[in-house]
Each structure stands twice: as C-alpha cells, then as structure tokens.
Amino acid sequence: MLFSDLHLSSPLLKAVQEEGYTHPTPVQEKAIPYILQGRDMLAGAQTGTGKTAGFTLPILELLSKQPRMKGKNPIRVLILTPTRELAAQVGESVKTYGKYLPFKSTVIFGGVGINPQIQALRNGVDILIATPGRLLDHLSQGTLDLKHIDIFVLDEADRMLDMGFIKDIRRVIALLPSKRQNLLFSATYSDDIKKLCESILKNPAIVEVAKRNTSSELVNQRVIIVDCKRKTALLGELIKKHRWEQILVFTRTKHHANKVSDYLNKIGISASAIHGNKSQGARTKALADFKAGSITVLAATDIAARGLDIDQLPHVINLELPNISEDYVHRIGRTGRAGNNGEAISLVCVDEFEYLKNIEKLINRKFEREIVEGFEPDLTIKPEPIQQGRGQRPQGQPKRRDNAPREYVEKRRERNR
Numbered sequence: 001m002l003f004s005d006l007h008l009s010s011p012l013l014k015a016v017q018e019e020g021y022t023h024p025t026p027v028q029e030k031a032i033p034y035i036l037q038g039r040d041m042l043a044g045a046q047t048g049t050g051k052t053a054g055f056t057l058p059i060l061e062l063l064s065k066q067p068r069m070k071g072k073n074p075i076r077v078l079i080l081t082p083t084r085e086l087a088a089q090v091g092e093s094v095k096t097y098g099k100y101l102p103f104k105s106t107v108i109f110g111g112v113g114i115n116p117q118i119q120a121l122r123n124g125v126d127i128l129i130a131t132p133g134r135l136l137d138h139l140s141q142g143t144l145d146l147k148h149i150d151i152f153v154l155d156e157a158d159r160m161l162d163m164g165f166i167k168d169i170r171r172v173i174a175l176l177p178s179k180r181q182n183l184l185f186s187a188t189y190s191d192d193i194k195k196l197c198e199s200i201l202k203n204p205a206i207v208e209v210a211k212r213n214t215s216s217e218l219v220n221q222r223v224i225i226v227d228c229k230r231k232t233a234l235l236g237e238l239i240k241k242h243r244w245e246q247i248l249v250f251t252r253t254k255h256h257a258n259k260v261s262d263y264l265n266k267i268g269i270s271a272s273a274i275h276g277n278k279s280q281g282a283r284t285k286a287l288a289d290f291k292a293g294s295i296t297v298l299a300a301t302d303i304a305a306r307g308l309d310i311d312q313l314p315h316v317i318n319l320e321l322p323n324i325s326e327d328y329v330h331r332i333g334r335t336g337r338a339g340n341n342g343e344a345i346s347l348v349c350v351d352e353f354e355y356l357k358n359i360e361k362l363i364n365r366k367f368e369r370e371i372v373e374g375f376e377p378d379l380t381i382k383p384e385p386i387q388q389g390r391g392q393r394p395q396g397q398p399k400r401r402d403n404a405p406r407e408y409v410e411k412r413r414e415r416n417r
C-alpha cells in the first residue's frame, strides 16, 4: 500500500514525502481509514510503530475538511500524553505533518513557565498536546476550555495509568463535550486499560499491530551474565571494543543513571543522564546532543525514556533489568524502530535472575546466557535484594497507600518525572 491510497489530501502527502516515508507502517495502514471515518479506536501499538503519524495525519485531514470558525478559533483536538518528552515529540510531529495546512498547535507541560503557554493559548490553538497535570492547572486558572473538542487522543494510556494519572484523566474527560471522537493508544492491555476503554470508547474499531507483550522481531536481544559490581566496567569495555555510537543505557534509578554517566565520561566516552531530577532544559539539551551524535551515551530511567523518539537507535543496553517486566518491552522498543534493525543487550547479575525469568515468561522466549572473557561472574556470590528507586515497588507487592494530601502527591509526582 502507498500513502496515496489512504485518501489523504495533497498538503499531507507532500509533508509525508518530505519526511522520506514511502509506505505507511502497519498501524498507519490500519488506523488511518477508521479515524477518517470518524470512528472511536483502540490501538495496541508501541512507540516505534509509527503510531504518532497514524493518528496525526488523519486528524489533520479531518480538521481540514471542517470549516474554521471566524475570529478566535477554539481548541478542536486534545492529545494527552504521559510525559513532557512525549508531548514535545507529538507536538513536533503535528507541526511536521501539518506544515502545509493552516492549523495552529501548541504543547503544554509542567516544569516550564506557564505564561508563554497562556499567551500561545490566547493566540488561538486548533490542536493542543498536553500532559495531564499542567492541563488541569490551565483549566483551574480558566486559561483554556475544552468545550469544542471534536477529537480526543489518549496516547500511551497504559503508561498514564502506571504513573497514577487515572483521576486526572477522568477529571479532563468530564470537561469534554459528550459528542466527540476518541482514540486510545496503549502498548499493553491490563484490566485497568479495558475498564478505561469501556468508559471512554463507543463502538471502537480495534487495531492491533504488535502482538500483545511480544517483543519486536527486528531487535536482536542478548543477555550477558556479569557480577553487579563489574557491570559499568563491562559496559565501557563493550562500547570501546565495538566502537558503538548512540547507545541508550537503562538504569533502575536516577542515582545509577548519574553514576554510569559520570563513569563513562571519566573513561573518555561522552555521556549524559536523563531523569526526573534534571530540569526540563537539561533534559531537552541531553536529548538533542544525543540525537545530533555529540554524545555517545544517554543513561536514562524508564519514566524519563518513555516515548523518546530517536530514529534508528542501534543499541539499547539494560545496565539493570526493570523490576516491571513490561518495561523491558518498552525499553527495547527504542531500537529496531520502523524497519531498522537494532540490538538490545541486558547485563544481568545474580540479584536479577528472578527479573530475567519473569521477562522471559512475559515474552515467551528463553535467552542464551552469554559470558564475556575477563568478566566471568563469580558463582559463589549469593543474590541480594534489589534497592528500588523512589516510586517503584517490587512485582507482586501491593501498592503502598499514600496518605499525603492530593495536591502534594501531584506536585511530587510532577517533580519526580
């Protein structure tokens, strides 16, 4: 199938062509016709499948078919994303694909000044991309209203729930007009997601591209067994030996992301850390440097890395395995994207054997355990419990009830992202 078979108008086809896309990806092929029909949709698609263009292109097409109101035009499309980085990336996609159309879009998220956002909203916006916390701030200040929303997109809904946004989402939905088109994207289907879908979507078209909880076939996944204390040294060694460039390294905690970045810089490999304690400016700069190739390694926590759009990322290294198995699937989704091959290597120590088993169970695949010469694991070491980063809990343990006041919890959550 070609893009020209999808009934998109020429300003969109021109923008797509300029991006160098020749054929729609599977999610685009399936989702675009349903969205153009005005149907609600549930799409099971991970980052890296081309899902952003999959909803942005038909939304722009639908908007271009409706007459714009004279004077101050109301917001007609709301796209909610879990993280600031994802909001920024979706915002960029809307601008890229809509560059030959007259629509205005803006991105609003926390951690940056609210006044420029208020000004942008005053100037009129057709498409609003937002994270829930800041959107609610604007709504409570009366700086925007959602009364004219025609299309509502919930991107990475599973991650929204993981991050505790369910109440915020419901507060936002209560402010939307009841007649609207709803599009929900989620990489996984938990019972909570099913419940959310039932409450939001009306007779949805179902689009499923990557099979549930199976990891991308384009990714060559490997497991190396090594002692915990020697992981960072092995990482440095592997990078130098193979002359790797552009490596995304995952750690479980912010502290470890900083530590690995400091170590690599010390041994002459340029690296930056990206996590919730860094200012928005520092995160944007680290990502831009990484994309431009001026730093070799980006060390990230799961939440910070969620939704990062980095083209053709060749290497993902799990310096530490995630305690939540689904996060493994999200992590390796950074590589082997939209048709490019990638490699995901997990450095696993004795403390993490349980995590590894859970991941293997989830993706229904058993990995060969590799050993690197000079880094042979000491088999006499006994496993020790793993310290989790803040906000994480070991699998299978019940959620701790948080009795802090709601406003405080929200502020803390915003800070920790």
Ligand code: AMP
Pocket: 020, 021, 022, 023, 024, 025, 028, 046, 047, 048, 049, 050, 051, 052, 053, 309, 310, 311, 337, 338
């Ligand atoms: P997404 O899943 O939306 O994060 O997109 C993943 C990557 O695929 C982005 O870098 C897009 O620029 C790219 N992409 C989207 N659609 C296509 C396409 N039809 N052909 C090639 N690359 C694409």
